Amino acid sequence: MHELSIASAILDAVRKEAEKRPGVRVRKVGVRIGALSGVEPEALSFGFGALVQGTDLDPLALEIESVPWRQRCPPCDLTFDVKDEGLACPRCARPETLMAGGDELDLAYLEVEE
Amino acid sequence: MDRIPLEKKVLSENDRVAARLRDRFREHGILCLNLISSPGAGKTTLLELTLGRLPKEARVAVLTGDIQTDNDARRLARFGFPARQITTGGACHLDARMVERALADWQLENLDLLIIENVGNLVCPSSYDLGEAAKIVLLSVPEGEDKPLKYPAIFLKSELLVLNKIDLLPYVSFDMARAREHARSIHPGMEILEVSCTTGEGLDQWIQWIKKRGEILRAETAKLPTLGR
Ligand SMILES: Nc1nc2c(ncn2[C@@H]2O[C@H](COP(=O)(O)OP(=O)(O)OP(=O)(O)O)[C@@H](O)[C@H]2O)c(=O)[nH]1
Ligand SMILES: [Mg+2]
Ligand SMILES: [Zn+2]
Numbered sequence: 001m002h003e004l005s006i007a008s009a010i011l012d013a014v015r016k017e018a019e020k021r022p023g024v025r026v027r028k029v030g031v032r033i034g035a036l037s038g039v040e041p042e043a044l045s046f047g048f049g050a051l052v053q054g055t056d057l058d059p060l061a062l063e064i065e066s067v068p069w070r071q072r073c074p075p076c077d078l079t080f081d082v083k084d085e086g087l088a089c090p091r092c093a094r095p096e097t098l099m100a101g102g103d104e105l106d107l108a109y110l111e112v113e114e
Numbered sequence: 115m116d117r118i119p120l121e122k123k124v125l126s127e128n129d130r131v132a133a134r135l136r137d138r139f140r141e142h143g144i145l146c147l148n149l150i151s152s153p154g155a156g157k158t159t160l161l162e163l164t165l166g167r168l169p170k171e172a173r174v175a176v177l178t179g180d181i182q183t184d185n186d187a188r189r190l191a192r193f194g195f196p197a198r199q200i201t202t203g204g205a206c207h208l209d210a211r212m213v214e215r216a217l218a219d220w221q222l223e224n225l226d227l228l229i230i231e232n233v234g235n236l237v238c239p240s241s242y243d244l245g246e247a248a249k250i251v252l253l254s255v256p257e258g259e260d261k262p263l264k265y266p267a268i269f270l271k272s273e274l275l276v277l278n279k280i281d282l283l284p285y286v287s288f289d290m291a292r293a294r295e296h297a298r299s300i301h302p303g304m305e306i307l308e309v310s311c312t313t314g315e316g317l318d319q320w321i322q323w324i325k326k327r328g329e330i331l332r333a334e335t336a337k338l339p340t341l342g343r
Contacts, residue, residue, distance in 0.1 A: 002206050002238035009124050017120065027115060031124060036267040038237040069266070087299050096302045099270055105241060107120040114116075 006039055006105070007047040013107055014057060021112065028061040028111035034104035035069040035082075061111075069102030128242055131210035135245025138222060140335050145328040146228045148244050150268055151252035152261075153234030156278040158186045159311040160252065160320070161231060165193035167321060173224055177216050178231040179208040186231060196220065207238035210245060227328065236261070240268040247331050248273040255279040256286050259293035262300050269300045274307065274323065281310040 014029050033039050041064045048062045069082040073089035079100045080090050088095045123129060139146045149157050161176055168174055175196040178186040187199035200212050213230065230246065232239040240249075251272040253261050256279060262269040269275065275297050283290065290308070297304050307323060309316035 002241070005205060005207075005209075006124060006241075009127065012127065013120075013122070013124065017118075024116075036270070038241055038267055095299055098302070103267060103270075105124045107122050107124055109120055110118045111115045112118060 003039055003043040004047040004051070007044055007051050010048065010062070010107065011051055011055075011057065014060065014110065017110055018057070024112040024114055026057065026060060026110050026112050028063060030063045030065065030108040030110070032065045032067055032104045032106040032108050034067045034102040036099075036102040037105045039105060041066055065108065067102060067104050070100040071097040072100035073097045125241060125243075128210045131214055132243035132245040135210055135214055135217075136247075139228070139245060139247070140331075142222045142225065143332050143335055144222060144225050144228055145324070145331050146230065146244070146246045147324070147327075148230050148232060148239070148246035148249045149252060150232045150236070150239045150249060150272065151234060151254070151278075152236045152257060155234070155252045155254040155257065156311050157231045157234070157252055158189055160276070160278065160309070161190055161229060162193070163311055163314070163317055164229070164321065164324075165190060165195055167317065168193075168195075170194065173226040174229070175220065175225055175227070176229045176231065177208075177213065179212070179233040181206065181233060202233060206233055206235045207242050208232050208244060209242045213244050227324065236265040236268050240265075240271055248327060250274045250276060252276045252278050253293070255282045255288045259289050259296060262293070262296040266300045269297055269304070272301070272304070273327075274305045276320065277306065277308045278311060280308050280315060281312045 010029060010031060014026055018026050033041055045062060052058050052060050070079055071082055071087050072079045073094055076089055076091045078089060078091050087097050089097055151157050176190050177198050177200055178190060179200045179202055180186055181202055181204060184199035187197050190197040198216050200208060200216050230244060249272040251268050253275060277293060294306055297306060307316055307319050309320055
């Protein structure tokens with residue numbers, strides 16, 4: 001639902017980085033989107049494409065790396081992906097595990113040409 | 115083609131403004147709470163009852179986010195405390211810049227408590243830091259006890275869960291024990307209050323929670339070397 005604001009935040013960040021590097025053209029931006037971030041990758045791609053079209057940055061590709069929700073069981077020192085089985089530790093079955101990732105909403109890299 | 119690693123947050127600009135707000139709130143000893151729920155869970159009603167129970171001289175203000183209207187701010191302004199609407203013009207969440215703009219001409223030194231009612235939505239507001247001391251998620255009984263599992267992010271990030279509309283428990287199938295269990299499976303140690311804005315049940319505990327949270331904040335602030343007062 002807020003993919004358009006996220007897409008525009010990505011574009012703003014790309015523009016800022018581009019300004020620091022005069023003479024280069026940004027061709028691609030890579031982002032990392034966690035399953036808990038509330039951002040739907042498909043909607044983000046769509047919104048991004050619509051926003052970038054016709055701007056100074058066009059054409060600019062967006063590559064999304066989706067990151068699963070991960071929990072950690074401290075006694076077992078085990079980090080696992082959360083799937084339908086729930087949050088309990090797959091090794092010791094303890095229900096109290098801690099979030100270890102999945103809320104990412106990160107800019108990972110730019111691909112540029114001189 | 116060269117690849118340049120960036121490794122920063124997409125919302126780092128929002129986080130920067132939020133950090134600036136948080137510093138200002140701390141400096142003035144203001145407890146800022148960010149109240150989040152789906153549409154209609156009872157945020158404005160809870161705030162009306164809260165304001166109605168505070169003494170006239172309480173130093174409290176509210177901001178309320180809405181996509182279109184200023185109904186909520188009008189409902190809240192009746193209590194005589196500063197209340198301002200932030201109309202997002204389509205956005206499904208408040209961001210730190212909107213809050214900063216709304217506070218621009220307020221004397222923060224005259225406040226102890228600022229409650230922000232976010233736009234009714236359980237997903238988007240969870241990504242936007244507003245500089246608050248704590249997020250609070252409100253879940254109402256008719257929405258069902260599975261919501262913590264469906265919207266884990268907001269339950270993870272909120273310090274307190276307020277289960278509202280418990281007066282409706284006899285009429286809907288809502289398993290309170292499971293709701294609490296789900297919330298704590300996502301967020302071990304999450305604080306939970308059960309409230310009815312209709313009967314007033316649980317409101318004393320809610321007011322107590324706010325008071326206690328304010329004391330915790332001010333104790334922390336006093337310990338900060340540069341901000342101690
Ligand atoms: N039965 C019952 N109804 C309630 C309770 N609290 C709120 N309501 C009703 O729920 C409806 C929505 O309440 P609001 O306070 O406007 O909800 P909100 O979360 O502010 O809604 P938005 O700002 O639109 O997201 C109103 O009709 C309230 O009277 C409660 O504890 N019990
Ligand atoms: Mg409201
Ligand atoms: Zn384990």
